Amino acid sequence: MAVAIGCRTWVVSGGNIPTVSHGEEPEFTSFDQLCLLNTGDGDAAVELTVYYPDQEPVGPYAFRVPGRRIRHVRLNDLIDPEPIRLGRPYGCLLTSSVPLVAQFQRQDTRLPGALALTDALGYAGS
Amino acid sequence: MAVAIGCRTWVVSGGNIPTVSHGEEPEFTSFDQLCLLNTGDGDAAVELTVYYPDQEPVGPYAFRVPGRRIRHVRLNDLIDPEPIRLGRPYGCLLTSSVPLVAQFQRQDTRLPGALALTDALGYAGS
């Protein structure tokens, strides 16, 4: 039995998907990304709620991370219940049926010939 | 009832608003930013105290983060009680009436044709 390491609740407050991209797709496409690792044996049922400055939260965005697997979820790619609009501040609350670890990354290629990356551990709630 | 996740005290020690910007405003304006997410139902009354290397702290900078909302606060934009000067090291202590989550980000466009971003979780005090 593999142990499920991490937390069931994670918060990322600094979302903002860059508005444009330069360079070859998909390698240089701008993105915001949640990087999830489920070290346990059982599937993680994950739900995401997305928060905005000026409207009610949207969600849940539901997906699974299988046991003993990672999943890198590009926030740009979520469409159900609705896409996250580009260039707009947002945050998200992740809840999982089993403990996992969540990192937040951004690739920003808005400026031609430049490449910016960020990486931050999410806030582990409980 | 939505649960207010996070802490009431956050510390960021690495502030330094870049002195100049290149590129179109406001998209490429240099900034230091606090990204706050209040998952609870009630408003968060937030107070910021700004620390410097060589003078007494300045504050409080007061603002609110409504319940179930995010707010990305550009430190460049704070003017009351006084603006934070550019290119000068500072840090800040955030206290909130309810638990929330605070991330710190910088966009630096001092160098023409270059783009630098950083992202770090704040230190969760209590």
Next chain:
Amino acid sequence: MAVAIGCRTWVVSGGNIPTVSHGEEPEFTSFDQLCLLNTGDGDAAVELTVYYPDQEPVGPYAFRVPGRRIRHVRLNDLIDPEPIRLGRPYGCLLTSSVPLVAQFQRQDTRLPGALALTDALGYAGS
């Protein structure tokens, strides 16, 4: 006797070694890197398990961090039991015989004339 500070379990979920490099080697070679610090007197026996989206985990990758030493391990350089392929999402679980501290860094020189770096503390499991 020096105290061994940190944790015996660390998780990094956001791995993805950049596919190409530009600039002089080895200074500008793209990499993903684990930065380990063992403040204690005794050696740390470290084991790494690497997780993927679509196959069973691979490992253990075993190495040592001597007492009172740091070791920066480029994930690109691991070959036993098998290399981590470039441009593919992965995560890793680190377990150590003694407490240590683990930071995760990336250098990305895929784009000629650009330089992107990221830095994030690992998730401290126990």
Next chain:
Amino acid sequence: MAVAIGCRTWVVSGGNIPTVSHGEEPEFTSFDQLCLLNTGDGDAAVELTVYYPDQEPVGPYAFRVPGRRIRHVRLNDLIDPEPIRLGRPYGCLLTSSVPLVAQFQRQDTRLPGALALTDALGYAGS
């Protein structure tokens, strides 16, 4: 009485001062930096021990952070007991007489026309 927030022990494992700089000094000089915030009223007496891959640790590097002040310490600038050499992996252990908060930042201008920044919270030991 202002409360001293944070920890007395911090660890940064991912040090490596970039070897060269491009652009105007001091604004674009490459650096590794510890950003310290002492929210308490009393001075913090700080001691740094620097760890390497292949030799005994060096230290203590001693300095103070006055009460209610920040201090951004460029690791490049430390000279007593000896300078940290450029382009060489290192880590550090910070101990303080009072609780404070420590963030680690890098500015890298090795590549002309490019700018890379990183930011990571230190590991809070105790």
